[in-house]
Amino acid sequence: MDRVAEASSKSQGAYRLILGMITEGSLPAGARINVAQLSGELDMSAVPIREALKLLEAEGLVEVLHNQGARVAAFDPVEYKEASELHAVLEAYAARISQPTLPSGTIDALRQANHDLREAFQDFEPHAFSEASIRFHSLLYAGCTNSALIELLTKGRLRIAAMRSAQLAFTPRRMEILLREHDEIIDMLESGADGGQLEEALRAHQILNLEDTLSRRVQLANPLS
Structure with missing residues (x-):
């Protein structure tokens, strides 16, 4: 697997894991998302986690706030x-x-x-x-x-x-x-x-x-x- 494909695979893996945490409620609406903490919990670097958060942001499930990090989007x-x-x-x-x-x-x-x-x-x-x-x-x-x-x-x-x-x-x-x-x-x-x-x-x-x-x-x- 080349590096681009490997990076994409890791990002998709992080996406599925974080989406699962949101879906089951361990990351409830409005909760702050600590990238460093997630990195430890999911046993992966911060890079694929940040990429996954971008995907979730595009779907309206995560909000990335300037100088404040990310949080699960509030229920609308x-x-x-x-x-x-x-x-x-x-x-x-x-x-x-x-x-x-x-x-x-x-x-x-x-x-x-x-x-x-x-x-x-x-x-x-x-x-x-x-x-x-x-x-x-x-x-x-x-x-x-x-x-x-x-x-x-x-x-x-x-x-x-x-x-x-x-x-x-x-x-x-x-x-x-x-x-x-x-x-x-x-x-x-x-x-x-x-x-x-x-x-x-x-x-x-x-x-x-x-x-x-x-x-x-x-x-x-x-x-x-």
């Missing part, structure tokens, strides 16, 4: 709403067009992911919760062959998860409903339900998740209201 409800609404439309469409070609074993994998989501929520494990959520929603369009759409969805889901970081995003009441909706969506896929109905159900599910997350944020910001 408008940005979160817009990103989530777009993702809901794209994911529902991807699930619809991939429904006829879902790989064998996808239904069982979806049920396992939903089970893992429940356990992670009950055990208050943000990292496991985020991983299971991403796994579940990625499986919904496992039969999609549109590479550009898959790339948009992958980046979008990670970005949304990062913006929603630092806590389990949903209220217990919403979580119970969410898991039931997941079961209903799985049943629709298994029974070969009409693609339009599947797309509508999945889009509505995502919008309800968005509304619950924003409501929870308001409650946390105004605990006495």
